[in-house]
Amino acid sequence: MATPLRKNRDFQLLWAGQAISVLGSRVSQIAYPLLVLAMTGSAATAGIVGFVGTLPYILFQLPAGAMMDRVNRRRLMIACDLIRLTALGSIPVAALLGGLTIVQVVIVAFIEGTMFVVFRLGEVSAVRIVVPPEQYPAALSQNEARLRAATLLGNPIGGFLFDVGRTAPFLADALSYVISLATLLLIRTPFEEARTGQSQPMLKEIQEGIRWLWGQPYILIVNLAASVTNAFFQVVILVVIVAERDRGASASLIGLVLAGFGIGGVIGSLTGGWLSQRVRSNLVVITTLWLWVAMTPLVGVVGNPILLVALLGTLAMVGAIWNISVGTIYMRLIPDRLIARVSSVGSLTAFGALPLGALAGGLLVQAFGPATAGLIAGAGMLVVAALTTAAPSVRRGPVLAP
Numbered sequence: 495m496a497t498p499l500r501k502n503r504d505f506q507l508l509w510a511g512q513a514i515s516v517l518g519s520r521v522s523q524i525a526y527p528l529l530v531l532a533m534t535g536s537a538a539t540a541g542i543v544g545f546v547g548t549l550p551y552i553l554f555q556l557p558a559g560a561m562m563d564r565v566n567r568r569r570l571m572i573a574c575d576l577i578r579l580t581a582l583g584s585i586p587v588a589a590l591l592g593g594l595t596i597v598q599v600v601i602v603a604f605i606e607g608t609m610f611v612v613f614r615l616g617e618v619s620a621v622r623i624v625v626p627p628e629q630y631p632a633a634l635s636q637n638e639a640r641l642r643a644a645t646l647l648g649n650p651i652g653g654f655l656f657d658v659g660r661t662a663p664f665l666a667d668a669l670s671y672v673i674s675l676a677t678l679l680l681i682r683t684p685f686e687e688a689r690t691g692q693s694q695p696m697l698k699e700i701q702e703g704i705r706w707l708w709g710q711p712y713i714l715i716v717n718l719a720a721s722v723t724n725a726f727f728q729v730v731i732l733v734v735i736v737a738e739r740d741r742g743a744s745a746s747l748i749g750l751v752l753a754g755f756g757i758g759g760v761i762g763s764l765t766g767g768w769l770s771q772r773v774r775s776n777l778v779v780i781t782t783l784w785l786w787v788a789m790t791p792l793v794g795v796v797g798n799p800i801l802l803v804a805l806l807g808t809l810a811m812v813g814a815i816w817n818i819s820v821g822t823i824y825m826r827l828i829p830d831r832l833i834a835r836v837s838s839v840g841s842l843t844a845f846g847a848l849p850l851g852a853l854a855g856g857l858l859v860q861a862f863g864p865a866t867a868g869l870i871a872g873a874g875m876l877v878v879a880a881l882t883t884a885a886p887s888v889r890r891g892p893v894l895a896p
Contacts, residue, residue, distance in 0.1 A: 499632050504624045504683045509633075511677030512617060513640045515575075518670025519610070520648020521655060522582065525663035526603060528656050533596055543596075547603035550611050551845035558612045559838025560699040563831060567616045567685035568678060574613040575675040581605040582668035586661035594661075602664075615834040615841070620685040622825045622833055630825045634818045635767030642763050642814060646756030649749070687830045703835025710827065711887035713836075716779055716820055719882045721843040722874070723786065727809075728851030729858060729871040733794045734806065737864035741797060751802050758807025762814025770819040776891035778819040782812045783879035790875050794868030823892045 499505060526547065527540040534540075562570060581602045588594040625633040655662040694702075707714055731752070738748045770778070789809055796802045828836045858867035882888055 499625065499629050499636070502625065502629075504681045505621070505633060507677040507681050508617070508620060508624065509636055509640065511674040512637075513644070515670045515674040516641060516644040517648055517651070518667035519606075520644045521652040521663045521670075522606075522667035524649050524652035525656050525660075526599070528653075529660055529664075530596065530599060532660055533594075533599075539596065543600055543603050545849075546600050547607045548845070548849070550604065550608040552842065554608055554611050555615075555838040555842040555845070556700045556703075556835075557696060559615050559703060559835040560696045562612065562615045562619060562834035562838075563699065563703075567619055567834075568681065571613050571616040571620075571685075572675060572678050574609040574616070575671045575678065578606055578609045578613075579668050579671040579675065581609075582664050582671065585664040586668075589661045611841075615837055616685065618837045619830070619833045622830060623685055623687065624681070624683045627826055630822045631767040631770040631818060634770075634821045634825075635763055638763035638766060638814050638818050639760055642756055642759030642810075646753060646760065699835060703832055704839055706828070706832050707836050707839050711885070712776070712890075712892045713824065713827065715882060715885050715888055717840045717843060719779070719783065719878050720816075720820075720840075721847045722878050723783070724844055725847040725851030725854065726790065726871045726874050726878075728848055729855035729867060730790060730793050730809070732852070732855035732859055733864045733868045733871065734802070736859050737794050737868075738799075738802075740864065743799070747799065751799055752806070754803035754806035755810040757803070758810035759814045761807070762811035763818065765811075766815040766818030769815055770822050773819070774891050775819045775823045776888050778816055779888065780879075780883050782816045783875070783882055785809075785812050787872060787875045787879045791869045791872030793871075794863075794865040827892060 526543055530536070530540040530543050584598065585594065585602060588598055621633055621637070622630075651666075652663045655666055707717070734751065735748055738751060743751070786809060789805055792805055793802070796805055824837070824840075825833075855867065858870055862870070
């Protein structure tokens with residue numbers, strides 16, 4: 495009988511270290527634009543820093559996945575934390591010495607984004623090893639709760655720390671990597687199965703991950719559906735912000751309304767593990783998509799803040815359940831030697847869609863207003879839901895080995 499997850503020492507160390515690290519990242523995430531605005535007064539420059547920080551999500555997903563599948567994963571993750579600690583720590587040190595420049599901030603943002611890409615693929619792979627298959631749903635539920643809670647808490651903490659001192663959020667993030675590093679050093683279980691054979695050229699290894707995903711129609715179609723819906727959610731966020739602003743809502747009220755995403759996400763993460771053990775993954779996917787179809791057009795027309803919080807919370811809640819249910823299937827189907835590479839392909843499509851969604855959201859809201867933009871996003875969700883539901887592999891569901 496497997497050790498209960500709460501008594502799985504290595505998983506709890508990994509989870510706790512990353513809970514602090516993810517919170518630290520959310521804290522510094524809000525501080526980057528605030529710091530750049532304070533230094534330059536330029537919103538355009540703040541946007542450039544944000545773009546540079548997310549550029550590694552597109553550039554390095556595939557090579558990072560191949561690298562993580564060929565080396566000692568824990569050592570590479572430790573190296574990532576050391577590099578992030580050094581980079582983030584350089585900001586308060588440079589500020590203290592009076593030498594902080596915008597170029598340094600841009601470089602640090604790029605380094606942190608790059609190390610995040612590599613580290614995240616290592617963590618996804620590690621969970622598959624330190625947790626037995628029957629506990630995947632519970633483990634992914636805890637991870638999802640961690641992410642949603644960090645998102646909910648990170649913005650207000652980051653804003654408060656920035657008011658205390660402009661570089662305080664970056665110091666806090668650097669310290670979070672110290673904790674992450676310490677927990678990694680305490681973990682005993684290797685993060686990979688015994689490797690056999692010689693490594694191939696990196697391009698061939700990347701192609702192998704893509705071919706494997708292409709040969710799994712259920713995972714491929716669900717991943718594509720997630721990518722497109724992620725783009726539409728960028729439209730949804732902008733629709734909410736502009737609609738509330740047009741109604742005269744303050745920035746604080748808009749922030750509280752958007753907190754509905756975090757609240758719903760936490761609720762979904764706490765129930766997703768239980769549901770994923772009782773409801774087939776394809777039913778979760780289909781139900782989630784049609785709920786999004788029904789609710790997305792309402793985000794631009796619901797004027798009551800409480801109802802809007804409930805609406806956004808429901809959107810996020812079912813999304814969290816989707817992540818846990820589908821993530822469990824990924825971990826059960828993907829071989830360990832390919833887990834990081836296949837995950838990197840999925841991450842590339844998901845992250846690559848985000849800037850496109852943000853761009854489309856801006857154009858749609860500018861051209862048609864928030865209410866109509868919300869309807870267009872809902873129509874897009876309808877197309878995704880219809881095509882996904884019609885796919886034979888989705889109707890059948892994933893085929894798991896006995």
